[in-house]
Amino acid sequence: MSDQATAQDLESGLEGYRKELTGYCYRMLGSAFEAEDAVQDTMVRAWKNLEKFEGRSSLRSWLYRIATNVCLDMLHAGNRRARPMDLTEATPVAQARLTARPEITWLEPVPDGRVLPSVADPADTAVERESIRLAFVAALQRLPAKQRAVLILREVLAWKAAEVAELLDTSVASVNSALQRARASLAEYAPSDSDPADPLDEEQQKLLERYVAAFEGYDMTALTALLHEDATMSMPPYDLWLRGHDDIVGWMLGVGEVCRGSKLVPTVANGSPAFAQYHPGQDGEGYEPWALIVLEVADGRIGAMDFFLDAKRWFPLFGLPERLSSGD
Incomplete structure (x- = not known):
C-alpha cells in the first residue's frame, strides 16, 4: 500500500470519529461551537x-x-456555562428586566445530528439523547x-474503569x-425526567401541533393549557427567567408582545x-430569524421553553432558512 493510500485511510479513520467526539466535547464544554473547535484541534x-x-491502544x-486534554485545557479558564435558572432566582413579571450577560x-x-451517532439499539439511543438535554449538560x-x-x-459512553484510568493517566481507584x-454532586442538581423528541x-406530535397553533395564533389560553403549572421560560443571552402561567403570560402579553405574528419551523x-x-x-414582507x-x-x-435569541448565530448551525417568505 502506498504512503498516500495509508494517509487517506488514516484520515478517513480519524473523520469516522468526528461526530461522537463532538458529542463528548459538547458535554464537557457546554458549547456547540467550542466543541467543534475542540474536535478540530483534536484532529490536527x-x-x-x-x-x-x-497502536498500543485503539485509535x-x-x-x-x-x-480530553484539549477540553481540560479549554476549561482551565474556569468559566462555567449555565442556564439562567442556574444563576438567578425566578423573577416575578412585574419586576422583570432584560439584562444581558x-x-x-x-x-x-x-x-x-452533529453530536448523536447512529446507533441501532433503542436503549443506547435513549441514553445518548438524555445525556445532551440542556438540563443534564447544565448539571x-x-x-x-x-x-x-x-x-x-x-x-x-460506558467505558470500563481501567480504560478511563489509562486515558487519564491515573489509577482505577482514583477513577472510581x-x-x-461526581454522582453525588450530580444528584443534587439532577434534572427531572423528560420525553425525548420522537x-x-x-x-x-399532537402536543407540538397544538403548541404551534397556540403560539402562531398568540392564544395564551391555549398555550398555557399545554404547560405544566410550574413551567419555566428563559431567554439567553438575558439572565431573566420566569416560572408559572401568570408570569409567562404576563411577559408574553407585555414585552413579549413583539412575538405576535411569528411563524415556527420544527427542528430538534x-x-x-x-x-x-x-x-x-421589518420591511413588512416575509419573516426574519428571531x-x-x-x-x-x-x-x-x-x-x-428556552428561547435562544441570537438567531443569526443558531440558525446556520441548524441548517435553517435565513428567511421565510410570506407564503411559507
Whole structure:
C-alpha cells in the first residue's frame, strides 16, 4: 500500500470519529461551537502526531485522550456555562428586566445530528439523547472538569474503569472515587425526567401541533393549557427567567408582545423538540430569524421553553432558512 493510500485511510479513520467526539466535547464544554473547535484541534493534533501512535491502544481511545486534554485545557479558564435558572432566582413579571450577560456565560443548544451517532439499539439511543438535554449538560457543568470527564466516559459512553484510568493517566481507584463524587454532586442538581423528541410518537406530535397553533395564533389560553403549572421560560443571552402561567403570560402579553405574528419551523435540539421562530420582517414582507425555541416535554405537557435569541448565530448551525417568505 502506498504512503498516500495509508494517509487517506488514516484520515478517513480519524473523520469516522468526528461526530461522537463532538458529542463528548459538547458535554464537557457546554458549547456547540467550542466543541467543534475542540474536535478540530483534536484532529490536527492527531494528524501531526500519528507517528507517535504505536497502536498500543485503539485509535478511538487515543483520540479520546487527545480530546480530553484539549477540553481540560479549554476549561482551565474556569468559566462555567449555565442556564439562567442556574444563576438567578425566578423573577416575578412585574419586576422583570432584560439584562444581558456575556456570550461565554450561556449553555448553548446543539443540533442532534452533529453530536448523536447512529446507533441501532433503542436503549443506547435513549441514553445518548438524555445525556445532551440542556438540563443534564447544565448539571454536568457544575462538576470539576476531571470528574465531568470521568462521569461522561463511565456513565454515558460506558467505558470500563481501567480504560478511563489509562486515558487519564491515573489509577482505577482514583477513577472510581471521582465517579462516586461526581454522582453525588450530580444528584443534587439532577434534572427531572423528560420525553425525548420522537417523531413517531403520535401524542407528542399532537402536543407540538397544538403548541404551534397556540403560539402562531398568540392564544395564551391555549398555550398555557399545554404547560405544566410550574413551567419555566428563559431567554439567553438575558439572565431573566420566569416560572408559572401568570408570569409567562404576563411577559408574553407585555414585552413579549413583539412575538405576535411569528411563524415556527420544527427542528430538534439537545434530544428535545425545538422550533425556529421567525419574526415578521421589518420591511413588512416575509419573516426574519428571531429565536431558537427548545422545549422540555414531560408527561404530555411542556415543562420548559428556552428561547435562544441570537438567531443569526443558531440558525446556520441548524441548517435553517435565513428567511421565510410570506407564503411559507
